[in-house]
Amino acid sequence: MKVYSADNIRNVVVLGHSGCGKTTLMEAALNATAVTSRMGKVDEGNTVSDYEAEEVRRRVSINASMIPIEWEGVKINFIDTPGFFDFTGEVRQALAVADLALILVSAKSGVEVGTEKAWELATEANIPKMIFLNNMDDENANFDGVVESMKEMFGKSIAPIQIPIKEGNKFTGYINAITKEGRKFVGAKYESGSVPAGMEDEIETMHLMLSEAVAETDDELMEKFFDDQPFTADEIEKGIKAGLLDGSVTPVFCGSATQNLGVWVLLEGIGTFAHSPVEFSPEKKGINPKNDEEMVRKASESEPFSAFVFKTIADPYVGRLSLIKVMSGSLKKDMQMYNPRKDSTEKCGQIFVMRGKEQLPVDELKVGDIGALAKLSNSESFDTLCTKDAPIQYPAVKLPPSLMSMSVAPKNKGDEDKISQAFSKLLDEDKTLKFKIDTETKQSVVYGIGDSHLDVLVQKLKNKYKLEIELTEPIVPFREMIKGKVKVQGKYKKQSGGSGQYGDVHIEFEPSGDSAGDYIFEEKIFGGSVPRQYFPAVEKGIQENVKAGPLAGYPVVGLKATLVDGSYHAVDSSELAFKMATSLAFKDGFMKAKPTLLEPIVKATVTVPDDYTGDVMGDMNKRRGRILGMDKVGSKQVIAAEVPLAEMFKYPTDLRSMTQGRGEFTMEFERYDEAPKDVQDKVVAYRKAELEKRNS
Numbered sequence: 001m002k003v004y005s006a007d008n009i010r011n012v013v014v015l016g017h018s019g020c021g022k023t024t025l026m027e028a029a030l031n032a033t034a035v036t037s038r039m040g041k042v043d044e045g046n047t048v049s050d051y052e053a054e055e056v057r058r059r060v061s062i063n064a065s066m067i068p069i070e071w072e073g074v075k076i077n078f079i080d081t082p083g084f085f086d087f088t089g090e091v092r093q094a095l096a097v098a099d100l101a102l103i104l105v106s107a108k109s110g111v112e113v114g115t116e117k118a119w120e121l122a123t124e125a126n127i128p129k130m131i132f133l134n135n136m137d138d139e140n141a142n143f144d145g146v147v148e149s150m151k152e153m154f155g156k157s158i159a160p161i162q163i164p165i166k167e168g169n170k171f172t173g174y175i176n177a178i179t180k181e182g183r184k185f186v187g188a189k190y191e192s193g194s195v196p197a198g199m200e201d202e203i204e205t206m207h208l209m210l211s212e213a214v215a216e217t218d219d220e221l222m223e224k225f226f227d228d229q230p231f232t233a234d235e236i237e238k239g240i241k242a243g244l245l246d247g248s249v250t251p252v253f254c255g256s257a258t259q260n261l262g263v264w265v266l267l268e269g270i271g272t273f274a275h276s277p278v279e280f281s282p283e284k285k286g287i288n289p290k291n292d293e294e295m296v297r298k299a300s301e302s303e304p305f306s307a308f309v310f311k312t313i314a315d316p317y318v319g320r321l322s323l324i325k326v327m328s329g330s331l332k333k334d335m336q337m338y339n340p341r342k343d344s345t346e347k348c349g350q351i352f353v354m355r356g357k358e359q360l361p362v363d364e365l366k367v368g369d370i371g372a373l374a375k376l377s378n379s380e381s382f383d384t385l386c387t388k389d390a391p392i393q394y395p396a397v398k399l400p401p402s403l404m405s406m407s408v409a410p411k412n413k414g415d416e417d418k419i420s421q422a423f424s425k426l427l428d429e430d431k432t433l434k435f436k437i438d439t440e441t442k443q444s445v446v447y448g449i450g451d452s453h454l455d456v457l458v459q460k461l462k463n464k465y466k467l468e469i470e471l472t473e474p475i476v477p478f479r480e481m482i483k484g485k486v487k488v489q490g491k492y493k494k495q496s497g498g499s500g501q502y503g504d505v506h507i508e509f510e511p512s513g514d515s516a517g518d519y520i521f522e523e524k525i526f527g528g529s530v531p532r533q534y535f536p537a538v539e540k541g542i543q544e545n546v547k548a549g550p551l552a553g554y555p556v557v558g559l560k561a562t563l564v565d566g567s568y569h570a571v572d573s574s575e576l577a578f579k580m581a582t583s584l585a586f587k588d589g590f591m592k593a594k595p596t597l598l599e600p601i602v603k604a605t606v607t608v609p610d611d612y613t614g615d616v617m618g619d620m621n622k623r624r625g626r627i628l629g630m631d632k633v634g635s636k637q638v639i640a641a642e643v644p645l646a647e648m649f650k651y652p653t654d655l656r657s658m659t660q661g662r663g664e665f666t667m668e669f670e671r672y673d674e675a676p677k678d679v680q681d682k683v684v685a686y687r688k689a690e691l692e693k694r695n696s
Contacts, residue, residue: 001353001360004075006278006368010270011077013094015122016104017114018060018083021134023049025104025257026067026080032188032263033069039260048356049080053463054456062456064090064311066354066370074271077370083114085661086453089399089432095125096397097310097325097370099280107133107141107254111149113661119154128244130251132266136164137171137256147252159213160206160252161269165196171256175199177206178236188260214239216248241273277368284327286392289340297328297392301367304390305329310397312381314429322373323354324385327394330366338388344378346385381431401666402434402447404652406454406471415467422465426457433457441475451653476646477600478683479672480549481558484594485510490585492577503577505530505538506565509589515558515598515672518546523563530566537575538563541582550587551595552687597680598672600645605638608663613637615658623647642670
């Protein structure tokens with residue numbers, strides 16, 4: 001593939017609801033530009049974008065995939081992204097390096113949840129938006145209705161560039177809303193055609209809609225618009241390009257990806273209206289790694305080289321591939337690169353441009369371009385590569401929180417180490433996955449966006465690394481505490497020939513009043529009934545026993561233990577004997593002092609459209625949650641609630657189902673509260689059965 005300068009590069013992220021035709025559009029673009037002789041099909045599992053085993057099996061995109069297209073001297077770096085919400089991390093990574101968001105909308109289904117999400121994410125990333133109205137060949141396609149619904153949803157920036165022509169219910173061409181001229185499809189391309197009779201009113205309506213959007217981009221055009229003076233084609237095109245950059249114009253194209261109709265026009269539109277990386281973002285902000293001060297680097301070939309690693313592909317056979325966008329300067333083979341976050345150097349080996357899984361070698365990557373480097377030893381996603389004498393570090397991509405947690409256990413004994421190694425590679429590839437070993441429960445726990453996200457993880461481990469795992473709900477980290485006050489005796493006496501063992505303690509157990517701490521130990525011994533030398537052994541006995549309480553084996557909190565009396569033997573007493581005596585007293589006293597279980601409470605902040613507020617609040621009540629308050633933020637409600645952690649393991653999936661994917665939430669640990677009696681009974685019974693099973 002040729003080396004392109006920034007002026008001739010367009011970086012386009014392709015977004016939309018799952019199943020709206022993003023991957024098929026990429027196939028059509030590849031076919032229209034003669035890269036492929038035959039369009040692949042998602043249902044047949046032979047598309048360029050979806051090449052991983054799980055993508056082929058599920059018939060959906062899971063990973064963001066690069067699809068570079070060379071079109072009339074312009075290189076369009078398409079990034080095909082998943083539409084399913086569990087893989088939104090891939091979308092955000094793609095948005096971080098794109099200069100235009102192409103949002104696909106089905107002319108049959110109209111605006112869907114994924115459309116809304118795509119618009120929100122592109123707006124949040126502050127990048128221009130263009131829309132392709134797909135499925136125009138479908139007999140139920142409703143161009144006018146969908147355009148109207150988009151205007152209601154997204155505002156008056158919606159500006160159709162084309163008006164579809166249907167003959168005998170067949171999509172045969174379009175009318176250019178700028179010039180009002182007819183076009184007829186010929187294969188993937190088009191030629192001049194006549195305007196069907198009876199479309200005059202519709203053409204004028206769409207031309208007026210386009211003119212109104214363009215008028216917003218310039219004061220002179222606005223004045224001309226109010227004076228009812230028509231715009232020239234050049235003025236409209238110039239206004240579209242300006243409005244695209246500031247968000248006041250969202251051009252709408254139409255076509256059929258499956259029939260490869262209108263795709264050539266879309267490529268023309270991207271070449272004409274979309275901005276080069278330098279036009280879109282002439283400067284890049286980062287920090288100086290030497291002093292953490294903000295600095296700016298111009299997006300220019302004359303500037304020192306810098307690049308951002310936005311994605312990593314981990315393959316057990318090919319090795320690691322790092323996808324980068326050059327932010328300044330240019331990158332050539334054998335260059336020395338510096339990673340300021342790792343304070344390490346990397347040598348640039350072969351430079352590739354990725355097209356699906358295909359690696360196309362190139363001699364150079366100039367500013368604004370996207371490519372891949374193989375086998376970088378120290379660099380990972382969100383690292384910066386630059387020159388050591390002009391260092392800069394770009395900010396990491398902000399990813400959604402991973403709140404779906406499951407414990408991981410190998411199906412085959414002895415695979416624990418292999419699983420840890422495989423996870424290390426998968427975590428490098430997918431930054432929305434988190435993995436940790438819970439020191440309290442001794443469980444390996446994985447965190448993801450949702451159940452499909454974790455299911456894909458299981459399949460990847462199986463397909464890529466030949467490892468099988470089971471996912472189960474994690475153990476809830478309960479705590480044990482007492483509510484009453486008791487005084488008990490613990491006596492340990494052992495005599496079996498030779499020197500014996502003797503320890504005797506009288507201890508008062510009561511709540512300390514501080515459930516954040518584990519225990520407080522005091523002694524109030526009078527008259528030397530227990531010699532001072534054994535006090536540490538008594539505390540050691542308390543210290544060991546609070547690690548796993550007598551009620552259900554959970555850590556004990558909020559305990560105060562006071563040694564008030566006891567006795568000793570001049571010969572047989574020892575530290576071990578007093579520790580054992582304390583242990584006996586602890587177990588007896590704890591169970592007599594109104595023991596109870598505390599459960600972790602989290603603060604959940606749920607953001608949903610108004611329509612779902614009642615459902616979400618009702619669901620929170622069913623989860624034993626307590627609503628703290630509500631705030632109106634734009635068109636959405638932000639609901640704050642305190643809810644037991646035990647009720648939240650499957651909440652990411654449940655909230656998505658309840659709100660059709662429109663709801664979002666975050667949660668953080670708040671405190672421990674006493675669990676209801678029925679919950680305690682279930683937990684104690686379960687733990688007892690587990691212990692018996694372990695000992696049998």
